[in-house]
Amino acid sequence: MVAASSSVSGAPSPVVQEAPRWCARLGFSRDLWTGRARVVCDPEVEASLRDTRRLSGAAAGLLAELLPERASTVWLLAQRPDELAGPRRRGVHSLEEFDGLLTQAPWEVAIVELGQFLVDTANLSRFAARARGRLENRLDTRAFRLLSAAAEGAYAGRTVIVSVPAQSRGGLSLSDFQDLLEQHFARARVYALAPVAVAVVVDCGEVVREDEDEGDAGEDDDDSAPPLGFDNRLGEDLGYDTYLALVNAPAEPEGVTLVELPAAALGATRSAEVSRPHAAARPQEARRSERSEAELENLKIQLGQARRQVELAAIARQSLVEQLDAAQARVDNLEDQVAEQQRRQSASEVSDRRAAALAAAPLGEQVHAEPPTDLRPDATQATLLALRWELEQTREELRKALGRPVDALERELAELRARLGVPTPAD
Secondary structure: OOOOOOOOOOOOOOOEEOOOOHHHHHHHOHHHHOOOOEEEEOHHHHHHHHOHHHOOHHHHHHHHHHOOOOOOOEEEEEOOHHHOOOOOOOOEEEHHHHHHHHHHOOOOEEEEEHHHHEOOHHHOOHHHHOOOOOHHHOEOHHHHHHHHHHHHHHHOOOEEEEEEEEHHHOOEOHHHHHHHHHHHOOOOEEEEEOOOOOOOOOOOOOOOOHHHOOOOOOOOOOOOOOOOOOOOOOOOOOOOOEEEEEEOOOOOOOOOOOOOOOOOEEOOOOHHHOOHHHHHHHHHHHHHHHHHHHHHHHHHHHHHHHHHHHHHHHHHHHHHHHHHHHHHHHHHHHHHHHHHHHHHHHHHHHHHHHHHHHHHOOOOOOOOOOOOOOOOHHHHHHHHHHHHHHHHHHHHHHHHHHHOOHHHHHHHHHHHHHHHOOOOOOO
């Protein structure tokens, strides 16, 4: 880009503001969201919305078209909604409200930038560092919840535009981004954006002398778009800056697409309106302000990383609790099966013993004592034999008692009474 020079003597060098990164991806997808109800979740767009004075005319126009101030069918999910012009701008919601907004709002297009959910893998906890290559540890859990909510709308035919910084900017690799899309969407077309320096060569027509002009009737002036040629023989290998995915897009671009970005915007210089002491004091205030903003951003990054570590620890704990619950359920199930089997086998053994006792005993005779049951067949046989032997002994004693004469019984009874000192009852 070329920066214009200032003609005011003693004026500071103008600050060149390049086109924001969002201009490329939102300019590329402009035909998909123009004129349609949309939800925008993009921190870069939010940052530009706070200070529109630093944008060029084309970028400011694109931002105004994307987020009109008084539109009733445009919603913005902002990280810091309180810092935006609330009374003049409608449809601004906190980022934490995306569940309800995507469920209730009648949106047709959702624009989601995942750069705000990236996690610095260098600061992961020791537990998460073991699985550093996993996609779940590269993005905040809110990213997966946000994509799941957007996927519900995609299943209903709505359009979803998802973008993420490429690996060259500390983002995701192409394979990780594709895996992320496969987890949430049935079909998506992926594009890679690579900002390169391009010289635009425009065909301005042919110059012919009047005496040589024979009035070729085949040349007609028309307003059709000129043909586009792309010569990249002088360029180097493309370094992808951003990955972008289109879900349910009515018309998906194919091949290579060139998006012309707005030129650099010069910062307004007012050195002629201020004195030199004020001009010297202004850079110091700007430096202090920049340091404060840098410290604030650093603290916010540290807070986000701490929250991420807490979330990862909670996820790990929940996984362990679920595994423990599953193991306990299996143990309970096995114990129930063992108890049921024991009950059935015990009932079967008791039934067999009763049937054997009834078959061997005379009518009216009962077996009073039952030994403890055992699950082993040899123990069951031994118990059955012991019961039979005890039954035979009881029967033998009963036969002996019944076979003794009456006088012998009376004599034995008298001896017992005399031994015990019990008087003999009168007849």
